[in-house]
Amino acid sequence: MSESKKRVADSGGSTQAKKPKFEKKSAPKFNSEKSGNPFKNSGNKFGKPNNKFQKPNGKFQGKFQKPAPNKFDKSDGQTQPAGTEKKDWNKFKQEKKELRLKRKAARIGFDKVHEAKQLYEKLKCKSTENKAELCRELHKVFKDAETYQKMVMAHDTTRIVQCMLKRAPAEICQQISEALIPVVSKLAICDYAHFVVPRLLKYGSAEIKRKVIEATYGNVFSMLSRPKSTSIIDSIYLSYASSQQKALMRQELYGDLYKKAKDKTVKCIKDTYKNAPHEKPVVLGSVKSNLNHIANKTLVDNSLVHAVLLDYLSECNEEDRGEIIADFLPHIAALASTKDGVRAAMFCFWHSIVKDRRAILKSVREHLIKLCTHEHGHVFILTIINSTDDTKALKKSIFDPIFAEIESVAANEWGRKVIDWFVAPEDRARFHPQVIGLIEEGLQYSKKDKEVRRTELLEQISEPLCKTIIENPYFWLRGGHIAITTLNILKNCKHDQAQKKALEAVADVICNVDWKVTPKEVEEENKEVAEIKKKLEAKTEESKDKKDIPELVLGVEHAGLHIALKKIMKIEQFPAALATKLTEEVVENWLPLNRATFLLIKAYEGGDEEVQQKIKSLVTKQKKLLKTHNHAGSKILTELLGLK
Secondary structure (H helix, E strand, O other), X not given: OHHHHHHHHHOOOOOOOOOOOOOOOOOOOOOHHHHOOOOOOOOOOOOOOOOOOEXXXXXXXXXXXXXXXXXXXXXXXXXXXXXXXXXXXXXXXXXXHHHHHHHHHOOOOHHHHHHHHHHHHHHOOOOXXXXXXXXXXXXXXXXXXXXXXXXXXOOOHHHHHHHHHHHOOHHHHHHHHHHHHHHHHHHOOOOOHHHHHHHHHHHOOHHHHHHHHHHOOOOXXXXXXXXXXXXXXXXXXXXXXXXXXXHHHHXXXXXXXXXXOOOOOOOXXXXXXXXXXXXXXXXXXXXXXXXXXXHHOOOXXXXXXXXXXXXXXXXXXXXXXXXXXXXXXXXHHHHOOOHHHHHHHHHHHHOOOHHHHHHHHHHHHOOHHHHHOOOOHHHHHHHHXXXXXXXXXXXXXXXXXXXXXXXXXXXXXXXXXXXHHHHOOOOOOOOOHHHHHHHHHHHHHOOOOHHHHHHHHHHHHHHHHHHHXXXXXXXXXXXXXXXXHHHHHHHHOOOHHHHHHHHHHHHHHHOOOOOEEOOOXXXXXXXXXXXXXXXXXXXXXXXXXXXXXXXXXXXXXXXXXXXXXXXXXXOOOHHHHHHHHOOHHHHHHHOOOHHHHHHHHHHHXXXXXXXXXXXXXXXXXXXXXXXXXXXXXXXXXXXXXXXX
């Protein structure tokens, strides 16, 4: 108590707390106006610049910033320090170029490369003669195999070797190939050298091709796992390898055992454990691992991979099948590019659950038109159409995108088959029995009855298909092949009103006396056809244009169209639609023509009494014209109508 009082007394009676021993000093305050501080607007409370490159005036002066140009200076803002001369940039560039050439010249083999490039410039010119002699000179420059193997690795000299393989005589091409074959597997994965391998296969002899294929043995799987070399393996497997060589290449995906030792008796996975069933899990596990590795690298667009995948899916159990299908679902469109691949894609679709099937439909939509017009891809689309129970989802995901580009699809041979399957599935006149049998295998994985499913789908698509015929009937009758598809649509349509209007549109085209088509049906609507149509519409009289325009024939006299039109005449409502369009002018133009006369005969035979009466009255008026022609059609029509 006494001590506390003493402390108070010592402090002068003040009750203020004692200051800490180490008190932080406050920063001195500056008045920039009074003290004339040059860093007034620098943004720092101590009046210092925020950046070491900032000038007192507040402007940023970077290390590499050019000084402000003087408006009175005529040097375009470029200031020169006092006492220095302006650089001669042309001289500077020339010195740099000379220095670069000196460095290149110091490299080993520079003289060879320089001489080879000069000869190559002459060799690659189309007008150059004695190319064989130039190739011999180039061969003398390169001389040995080691030099060739080095040259193909560089971006510039590899072009020289490629050109030599194309232009050189057979003996030189043989020597170059022999030099490169031992390192084919290395060349295939190199950035620039991988272009040489296809040249060896394309321009080499049968013996060279065999050696190139054998040089890949032991490295097939590693080449399949690399983007550059996988295309080479695909080309070899599809175009150059024999059936025996293909089997030996597939073996390398069955296990490491077959990389060094090949077995000619092994054609498929089943043969690997035919005599040793206990090895089946090991082999299948190895194949599954290899396929997973390739799928993870997204390098599935390869015919060899497709063949092994199809073989594996037919041998593995359900659990492994589900796992491998899940890995390949994102790449289902790439699978449908080969014969084996489309079978594997169909297998994946059939064994997928409903959720995965929807994912497949979604992934396919992006590539739908390409698949429809592909030799193998269209079979996968037919499988989807035939096996999907949800017809509304099928129309939305498959038919609607196709309908948006219906004419480009119908102009293609394979695209027409897709349209035909929509309206006339299993039509043996349009589909091979083997294709029908293959597609029908998927029905066992569907729940809904196929007739119910097909009827539901046809009811949804009949009206839009008929409308597209109404809008452009000339397109749907431009050739015999596409007219058969038109026939299937008109015959199987489930919408009476739309069918009637479509038949009338077709009858209107047939009765047009100026209707002409090209003798040979063009498969696709390309620029050349568009140009021809433009010239026809313009009706130019210039001789140059007349040479470019192909000779046209009347539509009623076209051989392919005639077959289709006779079948269209058999549709119940069509003769009546045709009779409404027939006039004296049409009959007068048709009677001199044999095939056109047969159309009148078919219309008369298929029509009712009213139609027959109208045709007879029109032909009777042209009785003299009919008797002046002695073709088969005029004789039959005369007897049919009793006009003797």
